[in-house]
Amino acid sequence: LILLLRTVRVTEISQADCYVSLWLPTAAIEKCRTKTIRNSNDPVWNETFYFRIQSKVKNVLELTVYDEDFATPDDHLLCTLFDTAKLPVDRTVLLYFKPSSTVSSVRSVSVRSGRRGWRRAQILEFSSLIHKFLLICKICACVCFSNCSCHQDLDMRFGFDLCSDERAFLGKRKKYVASAMKNVFHLQEDLQDHEVPVVAIITTGGGLKSMTGLYGSLMGLKKLNLLDCITYISGLSGTTWTMANLYRDAYWSQKDLDSHISEAQKQATKCKMGCFSMDRMKYYNKQLCQRKEEGYRTSFIDLWGLMIEYLLNDGKDPHKLSDQREALCDGQNPLPIYVSVCVRDNYSTQDFKEWVEFTPYEVGLLKYGAFIPAENFGSKFFMGRMLKKLPESRICYLQGMWSSIFSVNLLQIWGLSHSSEDFWKRWTQDKIDEVDEDPVLPTRPHELRTRMYTPPGTLSSALRGALTDRFSVAQHHNFLRGYQLHNDYFENEHFCQWKDTVLDSRPNELMQNPDHLGMIDAGFFINTSSPPLLRRQREVDVIIYLSYTTGSHTSSLDKACKYYSEQKIPFPKISLSDEDKKNLKECYIFQDSDSPRCPIVIFLPLVNDTFQEYKAPGVKRCCSEMEEGKLDLTSRCSPYCMFSVSEYNILNNSQMIMQALQTAVQRRRQNTCC
Template sequence: AVSQADCYVSLWLPTATCERSRTKTVRNSDNPVWNETFYFRIQSQVKNVLELTVYDEDFATPDDHLLCALFDTAKLPLDKTVILYFKPAADAKEELEVEFKLEVAPGPHEMIASNGVLVCRELCCLEVEVAEKTKQKSKKELSLTVKGSFEGTQDIVLGPNGVVSPSCPTEFHYIKYAEPTLDVMLPKKRRYHPWSCRYSTETGSPVVMLNSLPMGRKTTIAEEKRFDLNVTAKPCNCSCHQDLDMRFGFNLCSEEMAFLEKRKRYVASALKNVFHLPHDLQDQEVPVVAIITTGGGLKSMTGLYGSLMGLKKLNLLDCVTYISGLSGTTWTMANLYRDAYWSQKDLDSHIGEAQKQATKCKMGCFSMDRMKYYNKQLCQRKEEGYRTSFIDLWGLMIEYLLNDGKDPHKLSEQQEALCDGQNPLPIYVSVCVRDSYSTNDFKEWVEFTPYEVGLLKYGAFVRTEHFGSEFFMGRLLKKLPESRICYLQGMWSSIFSVNLLQIWGLSHSSEDFWKRWTQDRIDEVDEEPVLPTRPHELRTRMYTPPGPLSSALRGALTDRFSVAQHHNFLKGYQLHNSYMENEHFCRWKDTVLDSRPNQLMQNPDQLGMIDAGFFINTSSAPLLRPQREVDVIIYLSYTTGSHTSSLDKACKYYSEQKIPFPTISLTDEDKKNLKECYIFQDSDLPGCPIVIFLPLVNDTFQEYKAPGVKRCCSEMEGGQLDLTSSCSPYCMFSVRYTDENYCKLLNLSEYNILNNSQMIMQALQTAMQRRRQKMC
């Protein structure tokens, strides 16, 4: 006879406890009844989603998944018993009956801090000390575990002659109201049994409920012949944002605000001189102009030098407030910002140094001495506390490609180039990704400035010198030395973070064919009876896990060769109960996990970051934060592929996100034969910037060596550049140019700026007029 199911229910509420609970198994029954009660203490300001999963227990194979319901406990009325029925589908015969009751927990209110998206819970610190009573020559080890804490598991070694390692008290940082426990594995004891003439080994494993400990008072939890084990629980203040070691909000940081005030003076003066204005501009009249770029390796690095040279010659560089980059343009930016006053000087020396590096032989990159250097640097980085990857090696190779020796510079040191507002503020762009998810399904924008590094969607920022250090619940618990900028360049311009799904996307217009293999199956259902809903509550969902074949194929399609790994500064945070209604979160809400808070905040220890070009080849996202109030975007496209592709993708993306961005209207003829400059604007859309689109195309430059100056016959060769063919010397993977090819590319990018100066100035005038109209 075929046996019936052996069912049990697993309950997971990670915002209340890190432990999964489960019922007993009811064997050989098609109508199991458990009648078990579970208690969870929840924080009402946190989004608490209970996952109820029914399994059929198997001994020989993994347990079969029968049903998984994701239920938002915010739907429950207070002090009322509610019985709900969960079905995997509306017409399904199987259903799970669950009784709920929500009550107010006695005791003091928990002190929390929140920015409307993230919640910082009340934190405690447990100190564990070993007081040795007798000195012995043997060595003993204790293993201590606080699940869900920052530290996890730590060991204490009792050495010979009373030496205890570590000598200072062992600390655990944990969420106070998450049912924390201390599990202690005491040293093994050997006992002699005279009746059997044998020894047996015994281990002691006391478990301490940490919330039962008196705050601030030393308590002995284990007394052994050799030592006593003492613990002390202490509170960690986190009741306001000032108690945290990271910035918790969506406004600009105070340093950037101060910079903007200083930069306005440069911009106002430059605009007055360029347009010969009869009076000084008021602060409200000064438009915010930003340069954004696309990536493209050495081509984009060289192209940006030429474009900046053109803006410098037009006296427009001082009109720019921000410059953002990704991929190869970050190489230009990082080199320029070593000089604190680069934009106030002639750029010839910087361009000459860049030419020297772009045209040098790169074979020394693989020499034995260089390999030893790479190994030494990676070992040092690992000793400092970083998790190294191939991306770090790539960063060291970039260091060699762009420099004569070791580059000691760090991103935070670029603050010196901003102290008087003398240069535009640089913003470097990356995206955060997750394992087993394609970049289209999961990506989160990350911005890097000399002041701070942050994830736009969460309003969470750490000081730049602290990026890579270890945080827990907003607290800096382990400070690491700041990374040299070459390691960041490896991440910002990584060509090794591609996966098969992205390769498919390069040759096909859509990934839809693979979505059934790479996306989780989540279906919205109505519980019975249907509970009244409020806007911030999540619909009840049924989750169907992928089968073995789907999981294997998904892994093969989404696995990336290498991803930059940095300690996750969001570790420990939970989501606010109304996070889905927060306007700042919704602005960047575009991943498949956004409505699954348990998975979204199931924070890995490491953040995986890749070149933003693997999503949309543009550095525009941070500049469209409404707090930056950008009026004009100078869009410099150096991409090797279609110039309009990244622009169209950006326009589509921002439209879907309801972020103000002008409609891109280009005819098929324009797309086939691009001009040097286009202006896109939408005056009817509030907050929409004017976009000056400058693709790196070789149009009139073929016949003109300078605006209005035609080439003679002997100069025609200087205007011939192969930018698009597969044999082009400017392909993305080219790491060395000849002097001739470098100069041609530099001159072309400079020429395209100079030749379209009137259109650029027209856009700036329009922006000033809009500013004046707002003042009326």
């Protein structure tokens, strides 16, 4: 690639020391760069760079201009992204790139190609006011090689379908659900497989309060004989503590829950100061050293996980995520799904987050359809093959990650009092300028537009780092290392369903594949565990939405509804009046009758309404019992009080819950007939 550049820096007193960096990560391991032309506002390069590319992957050439400095880091002036898929074969093309606004940017580029690979001659002009740049290109030869499929040899699974283990589980679970619904609704005949609705429990986080609240809700469903109607339970933050404890028992949902609840009460009300004793500190140090020797990158989140282990147990908990398969072998319990989000440095959670689901079978990133066996999470991978097997993490380390309250940053704190991050984004984000091409080439939907990125100044970059820096993030080996995106990735419907980050149109950075994935509590984005259950393949008919938040109960539901609307994921519209939001009832049902794929949502906020006057549905409190109904749900003193009111709210709204389940059965039958 032959590159010539002319620069005029009228705003600078000193002359520039410019060079250009070329990055095509799909073709070269390292970035290429020109030599530096010193003390010149009119530099010219005549250098050649060779690239051999694979047309099946997304090849985006990044041209970045720097002003070299000796005492300080080089000034990043501008970056231009060009999708090479736009280049036609066997035809020379002359293009003018015209920025839609005036920026300090590339002005002219000339590109030619050789037979064996790409050889480009580029002429770039820069000035403080940019008008256009020129691109001349020609592809002389395309060489195709036939490759046999290697998916069968991989140690990970690619695809958006459910794994074979989950499909087998669903077949077994349907028998429990069909039998339970026949008994509850007094049906004369058994439900056929296609008539059995998929019912899922979704929770919000909230520490010990959400943990005890979920115990109460499950007890209520158990008393109504509806627990066997549930196919999935998803959780985040504190509700994962409940789930992890229950799934130690392979048949927990088939037994009385009193023993589990009594144990949870004992742990929730015990003195917490013991976790800071000298013996515990020695134990923490020993466990963290052992974890580091095993090959894990330890962080404060691992220490937090060990503290959770103490808070929820009397001793060491050897339980692991894959051990929970025993509780699913006959379909005897709902399938647990734990939710987290993957984040990156220098980006707020709003700007970059990727949903991660954990089941006893697999761990996977929803957007890419990339899954690995649960027991291999944390092991080292490269291009789909496991390079080094690490011992599976104990469940306490995952609980620390799923409920990582220490992953907060300043932007998150700002969001507690302000609904938007736009104020800070104006000062800290890259300026993006769309580039118009003249003449306009025939384009295809998967081709990315040419863009120019102007980075913020030094002060803004420092401010951005301070605002987005998190105290601690769980670090696990990246099982996507070595992969690149397909050339048509931007048109993949499954990818687009979860396409919600600022890097989705910058594939080089999106697939930069850091050695480790940073994962945090999903509550830092939207306090809900619903995304994995809205995968089309799970075909969820009814969602029992259990909210245990101490603030606005509708906040997470409203945010989830807005998010799914933007992502075009079927979800009913949430319509609550201001009066309803001020004085919430115990149960609401939301549905969209016009969309057969849209699940019915049963919303159960944790409110103390009729429980103040009734100790059980239809049983009024006597005068001596009225004090027991006056629960302060915002108090931090006794989180165990959440158990009674959450159980009561389920029992008191049994008719609405059963009505929604019956509607789901009818919809299943109607859709089958259609």
